[in-house]
Amino acid sequence: MIEKVIIQNYKSINYLNLKLNDEMNILVGNNEQGKSTILEAINLALTSTLNKRNIHNELNPFLFNKNIVEDYIKNIRKGKYDAPPSILIEIYLKENDQTAFLKGTNNSIKENACGIRLSVEFDDDYTEEYEQYINQSNNLKNIPIEYYKVNWYSFASNPITSRSNPVKCVLIDPTEGKHWSGTDRYISSVIGETLDPKQRATLNFNYRDIKEKFSEIDSIAQINCTLSEKTGEISDKELAISLDISQKNGWESNLTAYLDDIPFDFIGKGEQNSVKLKLSLESTSEEAQVILIEEPENHLSYSNMYKLINQISEKCEGKQLIITTHSTYVLNKLGLDKVVLMNNGHHMTLRDLKEETYNYFKKLPGYDTLRLLLADKAILVEGPSDELIVQKAYIQKYNKLPIEDGVDVITVRGLSFKRFLEIADLLKKEVSVVTDNDGDVNKNIIDKYGDYYLNHPTINICYSEDTKYPTLEPQLVSVNELSVLNQIFEKDFKTKEEMIKYMTSSGNKTECAMRIFDSNQEIVIPEYINEAIK
Known part of the structure; x- marks a missing residue:
């Protein structure tokens, strides 16, 4: 489990040192307070992925804190060639048999702890090119990300890989829409686990056979005849339409989920988000120890939210759960003592308050508390x-x-x-x-x-x-x-x-x-x- 997270210079976060509970953590605050950024940073440090792609393919100048970038550019324009800024994300883990080999002092506070650190920093191999670039650039507007590298190490100074990382993490954002792949991934995993190799081969064969017969349909043949007459206007080769029968477009990517005979994309947004979230939990929660959920209450009524929160709590029992929310109901249902309140780079929990104040808010419905925060x-x-x-x-x-x-x-x-x-x-x-x-x-x-x-x-x-x-x-x-x-x-x-x-x-x-x-x-x-x- 994660005991603490330190984030430096990542997006809206200049510096954050956040302690976490072993089981449930609820991040609450107004928009643009860094709640989603914290989830994204934790996921990045534990998986080395951003936007479902490896971080090496997602590097861009806008990952850096805006204020840090502005200070860097001002100094460059003044002739102060300071070291380029870097991003640091450190995950401090509870020590056990699985995490003991990660223990060391390779972290920003030199604490002898188990943990993983991911940094995006200047690559010294490009020092000469960087200096030439700075000297020749009259109007520098952003960080030259081309000269940066990603380091993924344990606190024991050993390189981390997806295979060697003992802490599995999943980030669930039910608001991502069509780009969200949980439905397809879950259906494919169910089929993959249910069918034996011979059955899978049969399914592939019949699926491809259906595609191939598409071009034999009379109306399609007539269309292709018309297209072939205009081949010269378009290409020297004969033009026709058919279905893609290549392996990359097999049945796995063309299955569509139905609820009561209605395609998934046509059901209500609340039901979509609820199903997406529960399918993601179903397909990943067994292997993941850390589960990150972005605003589970989106588009949900009170009664449906009640069901969903109960299911989340049951499914994630024994795991560490970190949720962002704007919902008073989520606060009260999951417990105010698990809330992390956030505002303008500052954060606190109710346990940071005096005991009598803590007891007051424990008894008070969370609505007014949430209004103050938002x-x-x-x-x-x-x-x-x-x-x-x-x-x-x-x-x-x-x-x-x-x-x-x-x-x-x-x-x-x-x-x-x-x-x-x-x-x-x-x-x-x-x-x-x-x-x-x-x-x-x-x-x-x-x-x-x-x-x-x-x-x-x-x-x-x-x-x-x-x-x-x-x-x-x-x-x-x-x-x-x-x-x-x-x-x-x-x-x-x-x-x-x-x-x-x-x-x-x-x-x-x-x-x-x-x-x-x-x-x-x-x-x-x-x-x-x-x-x-x-």
């Missing part, structure tokens, strides 16, 4: 009234909802802001908190939020210092004309005190906030809310 930025509020007013403020200022800018306004019940802020702090997530002062700034703001209160680079605590107006509704009344609020609520209150009493009474809070949100009337927004949406 938002570009988040505004945390105390209740639905605050959420509506923040949304109204954002529309007034930017003429659109906050979610259109990737800003999620999340109601955190029970005033558990600090639980969410602990995650935001570890992941460097940009978060604003909109909170009431409840009549005492020192007690309810400064003391309560401690380290998050002053000069935190990504967390902003927004509140009013005016304790005469301790909550949202009095704050709104204090900055708006009474006539404006009366018009919105269709009331005729004579004093602001009456208005505050009405807005804060039980059952009116959310109704008043909804009326303000729905109204075309522009209102004055309290400054602490404006601060949160800046």
Whole structure:
């Protein structure tokens, strides 16, 4: 099993040192956070393949981290001929009888461990050509990948081959569409294991015989006659159409799967993805110790996802499973304690939190946790009234909802802001908190939020210092004309005190906030809310 993965300069990942659980790991984060890249890198280091082809045939400049490439080119243009950048992927394995021969210190942290490392680096044999190329290139735009090589070694400094590698890995992406070969591969493997050599030969013979008889069909013969009359216009040789009977196009590549007499490509996307994933597990899970799955929930309903997740768990029992997901259901079903949260190059697990915070999120449904992760930025509020007013403020200022800018306004019940802020702090997530002062700034703001209160680079605590107006509704009344609020609520209150009493009474809070949100009337927004949406 994989204990740890180190990735350097690969695609969106500048540097990653990620510890993994022995059984289940769920990678969660917004798009472009490197989840798929991690799966791809692990698969690459364990199989030496990328896009189902050997990495030697898939080398290109865009495998390198963009920031590293930009720095390299800037230095070249400044005359600083530093060593060309390299890619490194290291897989640290649990020591056992099968992996003991991989043990050594040939890794980036010089740890005496069992493992495999794959690097894409400059080939010193091309030093002279490279220097000439650099000196002659006036407009270098990318890495000269032609001068690179791939090294695949154990931590004991021995070359690795597919045969010598004791750790088998499979990467399953059910969203790959027609290029995904699991269906054909599975059917072919079933036939190969079921038929004896004589039966296979019979199948080949009859399949080829059917193809050969195709050209004898009357209508096909007439078409070929017409084509032969136009041979001179096309070629000196006689032109005809038929079916390819060469060995490379045998029955293996022409079988089509059917579900209830409907060709596989014509069934629903959800069913397709589910079947593809389960067939891949069926045909590879026996031999693979590490199984990587990309977003198994795609196109699936809740009930079908329930079945699929159960089947994945059962089929992968005793193996190490690494899944990427955006699904709250997958999180809760497979266990929040197995989740790796990712954001802008930072990652954490719930076990990195304080024990009381960890226990809080273990009991909490994962929806709000996932919303915090998937938002570009988040505004945390105390209740639905605050959420509506923040949304109204954002529309007034930017003429659109906050979610259109990737800003999620999340109601955190029970005033558990600090639980969410602990995650935001570890992941460097940009978060604003909109909170009431409840009549005492020192007690309810400064003391309560401690380290998050002053000069935190990504967390902003927004509140009013005016304790005469301790909550949202009095704050709104204090900055708006009474006539404006009366018009919105269709009331005729004579004093602001009456208005505050009405807005804060039980059952009116959310109704008043909804009326303000729905109204075309522009209102004055309290400054602490404006601060949160800046």
